[in-house]
Amino acid sequence: MNDEREFNAGSIPDQGHGAGAPAAPARWRDAGRPGPVPRLLQVTESLRLRAITPPDAPDVHALVTRNQPRLCHTLHWPRFIRQYSDTVDFCKKAADTFGKSNAVYVMEHDGPLAGVVSFNVLDVPNGCADIGYWIDQRQEKQGLVTASVQALMNAYRAQRLVRRFVIMCATPNQPSRAVAERLGFVREGVLAQAEKIGDEVFDQYVYALTAD
Numbered sequence: 001m002n003d004e005r006e007f008n009a010g011s012i013p014d015q016g017h018g019a020g021a022p023a024a025p026a027r028w029r030d031a032g033r034p035g036p037v038p039r040l041l042q043v044t045e046s047l048r049l050r051a052i053t054p055p056d057a058p059d060v061h062a063l064v065t066r067n068q069p070r071l072c073h074t075l076h077w078p079r080f081i082r083q084y085s086d087t088v089d090f091c092k093k094a095a096d097t098f099g100k101s102n103a104v105y106v107m108e109h110d111g112p113l114a115g116v117v118s119f120n121v122l123d124v125p126n127g128c129a130d131i132g133y134w135i136d137q138r139q140e141k142q143g144l145v146t147a148s149v150q151a152l153m154n155a156y157r158a159q160r161l162v163r164r165f166v167i168m169c170a171t172p173n174q175p176s177r178a179v180a181e182r183l184g185f186v187r188e189g190v191l192a193q194a195e196k197i198g199d200e201v202f203d204q205y206v207y208a209l210t211a212d
Protein backbone atom coordinates (compact mmCIF):
# COMPACT_ATOMS: atom_id res chain seq x y z
CA MET A 1 0.00 0.00 0.00
CA ASN A 2 3.06 2.29 0.14
CA ASP A 3 3.43 4.91 -2.56
CA GLU A 4 6.93 5.70 -3.86
CA ARG A 5 5.71 8.74 -5.81
CA GLU A 6 6.07 12.21 -4.42
CA PHE A 7 2.93 13.71 -2.96
CA ASN A 8 3.33 17.42 -3.55
CA ALA A 9 1.35 18.84 -0.66
CA GLY A 10 2.42 22.35 -1.65
CA SER A 11 0.57 22.20 -4.96
CA ILE A 12 -2.81 21.94 -3.30
CA PRO A 13 -4.81 24.96 -2.05
CA ASP A 14 -3.39 26.25 1.22
CA GLN A 15 -5.00 25.93 4.64
CA GLY A 16 -2.76 28.49 6.28
CA HIS A 17 0.29 26.59 7.52
CA GLY A 18 2.49 26.43 4.43
CA ALA A 19 1.24 23.04 3.30
CA GLY A 20 -1.58 22.83 0.81
CA ALA A 21 -4.69 20.88 1.60
CA PRO A 22 -7.23 19.08 -0.49
CA ALA A 23 -10.56 19.50 1.27
CA ALA A 24 -11.49 16.36 3.17
CA PRO A 25 -14.35 14.50 1.51
CA ALA A 26 -17.62 15.78 2.91
CA ARG A 27 -18.65 12.30 3.98
CA TRP A 28 -15.40 10.55 4.78
CA ARG A 29 -16.95 7.15 5.39
CA ASP A 30 -18.56 7.12 1.95
CA ALA A 31 -15.52 8.28 0.05
CA GLY A 32 -14.23 4.89 -1.08
CA ARG A 33 -11.24 2.67 -0.44
CA PRO A 34 -7.99 4.03 1.05
CA GLY A 35 -5.20 4.99 -1.37
CA PRO A 36 -1.48 4.26 -0.96
CA VAL A 37 0.53 5.47 2.04
CA PRO A 38 2.71 8.37 0.79
CA ARG A 39 6.49 7.96 1.23
CA LEU A 40 7.52 11.44 0.11
CA LEU A 41 5.77 14.71 0.89
CA GLN A 42 6.94 18.08 -0.37
CA VAL A 43 5.72 20.45 2.37
CA THR A 44 7.26 23.69 1.08
CA GLU A 45 10.02 24.44 -1.42
CA SER A 46 12.65 23.87 1.29
CA LEU A 47 10.95 21.28 3.51
CA ARG A 48 10.07 17.69 2.74
CA LEU A 49 9.11 14.57 4.63
CA ARG A 50 10.58 11.23 3.58
CA ALA A 51 9.84 7.74 4.86
CA ILE A 52 12.65 6.70 7.19
CA THR A 53 15.10 4.08 5.87
CA PRO A 54 18.03 2.17 7.46
CA PRO A 55 20.64 4.42 5.73
CA ASP A 56 19.20 7.36 7.75
CA ALA A 57 20.68 5.87 10.94
CA PRO A 58 23.93 7.96 11.04
CA ASP A 59 22.09 11.28 10.60
CA VAL A 60 19.25 10.34 12.96
CA HIS A 61 21.76 9.23 15.58
CA ALA A 62 23.77 12.45 15.29
CA LEU A 63 20.59 14.49 15.68
CA VAL A 64 19.33 12.50 18.67
CA THR A 65 22.66 12.62 20.51
CA ARG A 66 23.06 16.36 19.87
CA ASN A 67 19.55 16.99 21.30
CA GLN A 68 19.47 14.20 23.88
CA PRO A 69 19.46 16.20 27.14
CA ARG A 70 16.73 18.50 25.78
CA LEU A 71 14.63 15.64 24.36
CA CYS A 72 14.82 13.80 27.69
CA HIS A 73 12.89 16.65 29.33
CA THR A 74 9.72 15.94 27.35
CA LEU A 75 10.08 12.38 25.99
CA HIS A 76 10.83 9.07 27.67
CA TRP A 77 12.55 7.12 24.84
CA PRO A 78 15.65 9.31 24.18
CA ARG A 79 17.32 8.19 27.43
CA PHE A 80 17.43 4.64 26.01
CA ILE A 81 19.51 5.63 22.96
CA ARG A 82 22.89 4.69 24.42
CA GLN A 83 24.84 3.58 21.37
CA TYR A 84 24.72 3.81 17.59
CA SER A 85 23.25 0.31 17.26
CA ASP A 86 20.14 1.49 19.17
CA THR A 87 19.39 3.99 16.40
CA VAL A 88 20.24 1.41 13.72
CA ASP A 89 17.68 -0.94 15.28
CA PHE A 90 15.09 1.84 15.49
CA CYS A 91 15.51 2.87 11.83
CA LYS A 92 15.36 -0.73 10.64
CA LYS A 93 12.24 -1.51 12.65
CA ALA A 94 10.54 1.74 11.60
CA ALA A 95 11.34 1.05 7.94
CA ASP A 96 9.99 -2.52 8.22
CA THR A 97 6.70 -1.41 9.76
CA PHE A 98 6.28 1.78 7.71
CA GLY A 99 2.72 2.15 6.47
CA LYS A 100 1.55 -0.90 8.42
CA SER A 101 1.33 -0.14 12.14
CA ASN A 102 3.07 3.25 12.02
CA ALA A 103 4.74 5.70 9.64
CA VAL A 104 7.95 7.54 10.59
CA TYR A 105 9.15 10.38 8.36
CA VAL A 106 12.40 12.30 8.53
CA MET A 107 12.08 16.04 7.98
CA GLU A 108 14.60 17.42 5.50
CA HIS A 109 14.97 21.19 5.60
CA ASP A 110 17.14 22.70 2.86
CA GLY A 111 18.74 19.24 2.60
CA PRO A 112 19.90 18.16 6.07
CA LEU A 113 17.78 16.23 8.51
CA ALA A 114 15.88 18.55 10.86
CA GLY A 115 13.70 16.21 12.90
CA VAL A 116 11.13 13.47 12.83
CA VAL A 117 7.36 13.54 12.37
CA SER A 118 5.48 10.30 12.66
CA PHE A 119 2.32 8.39 13.07
CA ASN A 120 3.34 6.43 16.16
CA VAL A 121 0.13 4.49 15.72
CA LEU A 122 -1.37 4.10 12.25
CA ASP A 123 -4.65 2.21 12.22
CA VAL A 124 -5.90 2.46 8.63
CA PRO A 125 -8.80 -0.02 9.01
CA ASN A 126 -10.15 2.20 11.78
CA GLY A 127 -9.12 5.49 10.11
CA CYS A 128 -7.22 6.67 13.22
CA ALA A 129 -3.63 7.78 13.83
CA ASP A 130 -1.53 9.17 16.72
CA ILE A 131 1.00 11.83 15.76
CA GLY A 132 4.45 12.40 17.30
CA TYR A 133 7.22 14.89 16.54
CA TRP A 134 10.56 16.27 17.62
CA ILE A 135 12.91 18.72 15.98
CA ASP A 136 16.52 19.84 16.26
CA GLN A 137 16.83 22.79 18.64
CA ARG A 138 18.51 24.82 15.86
CA GLN A 139 15.43 24.34 13.66
CA GLU A 140 12.79 25.23 16.25
CA LYS A 141 10.44 28.21 16.09
CA GLN A 142 10.15 28.42 12.30
CA GLY A 143 6.82 26.65 11.97
CA LEU A 144 8.43 23.55 10.42
CA VAL A 145 6.64 21.06 12.69
CA THR A 146 3.25 22.70 12.30
CA ALA A 147 3.63 22.75 8.50
CA SER A 148 4.83 19.12 8.45
CA VAL A 149 1.91 17.83 10.54
CA GLN A 150 -0.53 19.81 8.39
CA ALA A 151 0.96 18.30 5.23
CA LEU A 152 0.81 14.78 6.67
CA MET A 153 -2.82 15.17 7.65
CA ASN A 154 -3.70 16.63 4.25
CA ALA A 155 -2.09 13.72 2.45
CA TYR A 156 -3.56 10.98 4.63
CA ARG A 157 -7.02 12.54 4.47
CA ALA A 158 -6.79 12.93 0.71
CA GLN A 159 -5.90 9.24 0.40
CA ARG A 160 -8.77 8.40 2.78
CA LEU A 161 -6.29 6.64 5.08
CA VAL A 162 -7.02 8.54 8.29
CA ARG A 163 -10.14 10.30 9.52
CA ARG A 164 -9.17 10.97 13.16
CA PHE A 165 -5.79 12.43 14.13
CA VAL A 166 -4.65 12.45 17.75
CA ILE A 167 -1.84 14.31 19.50
CA MET A 168 -1.08 13.33 23.10
CA CYS A 169 1.35 15.31 25.22
CA ALA A 170 2.31 15.79 28.83
CA THR A 171 0.33 18.74 30.19
CA PRO A 172 3.41 20.97 30.84
CA ASN A 173 4.72 20.55 27.26
CA GLN A 174 3.67 23.98 26.04
CA PRO A 175 5.49 23.90 22.63
CA SER A 176 3.80 20.60 21.78
CA ARG A 177 0.39 21.81 22.93
CA ALA A 178 0.90 24.92 20.78
CA VAL A 179 1.43 22.77 17.65
CA ALA A 180 -1.89 20.98 18.26
CA GLU A 181 -3.77 24.18 19.05
CA ARG A 182 -2.28 26.06 16.07
CA LEU A 183 -3.61 23.30 13.80
CA GLY A 184 -7.13 23.49 15.25
CA PHE A 185 -7.05 20.29 17.29
CA VAL A 186 -9.74 20.05 19.97
CA ARG A 187 -8.63 19.21 23.49
CA GLU A 188 -10.82 16.24 24.32
CA GLY A 189 -9.64 15.62 27.84
CA VAL A 190 -6.87 14.84 30.24
CA LEU A 191 -5.57 11.39 31.15
CA ALA A 192 -4.42 11.28 34.76
CA GLN A 193 -0.80 10.16 35.30
CA ALA A 194 -0.67 8.73 31.76
CA GLU A 195 2.88 9.64 30.72
CA LYS A 196 6.13 8.64 32.35
CA ILE A 197 9.15 10.77 31.45
CA GLY A 198 12.26 9.60 33.24
CA ASP A 199 11.34 9.24 36.89
CA GLU A 200 8.38 11.61 36.71
CA VAL A 201 4.75 10.89 35.83
CA PHE A 202 2.61 13.51 34.10
CA ASP A 203 -1.01 14.00 33.21
CA GLN A 204 -1.51 13.91 29.47
CA TYR A 205 -3.75 16.05 27.24
CA VAL A 206 -5.54 14.31 24.39
CA TYR A 207 -6.04 16.51 21.33
CA ALA A 208 -7.97 15.30 18.29
CA LEU A 209 -8.92 16.53 14.84
CA THR A 210 -11.49 14.66 12.80
CA ALA A 211 -12.30 14.91 9.12
CA ASP A 212 -16.06 15.06 9.54
Ligand SMILES: CC(C)(COP(=O)(O)OP(=O)(O)OC[C@H]1O[C@@H](n2cnc3c(N)ncnc32)[C@H](O)[C@@H]1OP(=O)(O)O)[C@@H](O)C(=O)NCCC(=O)NCCS
Nearest residue numbers: 074133134135140141142143144145146168169175176178
Ligand atom coordinates in the same frame (compact mmCIF):
# COMPACT_ATOMS: atom_id res chain seq x y z
C1 LIG B 1 7.39 20.25 20.42
C2 LIG B 1 8.29 20.79 19.31
C3 LIG B 1 8.40 19.79 18.17
C4 LIG B 1 7.69 22.12 18.80
O1 LIG B 1 8.62 22.71 17.91
P1 LIG B 1 8.36 24.21 17.39
O2 LIG B 1 9.53 24.59 16.58
O3 LIG B 1 7.95 25.10 18.53
O4 LIG B 1 7.06 24.02 16.47
P2 LIG B 1 6.90 24.62 14.99
O5 LIG B 1 8.00 24.13 14.13
O6 LIG B 1 5.53 24.36 14.58
O7 LIG B 1 7.15 26.17 15.22
C5 LIG B 1 6.22 26.96 15.95
C6 LIG B 1 6.93 28.21 16.42
O8 LIG B 1 7.48 28.87 15.28
C7 LIG B 1 6.86 30.15 15.14
N1 LIG B 1 6.63 30.30 13.69
C8 LIG B 1 7.43 31.06 12.89
N2 LIG B 1 6.97 30.97 11.64
C9 LIG B 1 5.85 30.20 11.65
C10 LIG B 1 4.95 29.75 10.66
N3 LIG B 1 5.09 30.10 9.38
N4 LIG B 1 3.92 28.93 11.00
C11 LIG B 1 3.77 28.55 12.29
N5 LIG B 1 4.61 28.95 13.29
C12 LIG B 1 5.64 29.78 12.96
C13 LIG B 1 5.59 30.08 15.97
O9 LIG B 1 5.20 31.36 16.42
C14 LIG B 1 6.02 29.19 17.11
O10 LIG B 1 6.83 29.88 18.01
P3 LIG B 1 6.24 30.26 19.48
O11 LIG B 1 5.93 28.96 20.15
O12 LIG B 1 7.36 31.00 20.10
O13 LIG B 1 5.02 31.07 19.22
C15 LIG B 1 9.75 21.10 19.85
O14 LIG B 1 9.68 22.00 20.92
C16 LIG B 1 10.48 19.83 20.30
O15 LIG B 1 11.13 19.15 19.50
N6 LIG B 1 10.39 19.50 21.60
C17 LIG B 1 11.06 18.34 22.17
C18 LIG B 1 10.35 17.05 21.76
C19 LIG B 1 8.89 17.07 22.16
O16 LIG B 1 8.51 17.53 23.22
N7 LIG B 1 8.04 16.53 21.27
C20 LIG B 1 6.58 16.48 21.50
C21 LIG B 1 6.22 15.40 22.46
S1 LIG B 1 4.45 15.33 22.72
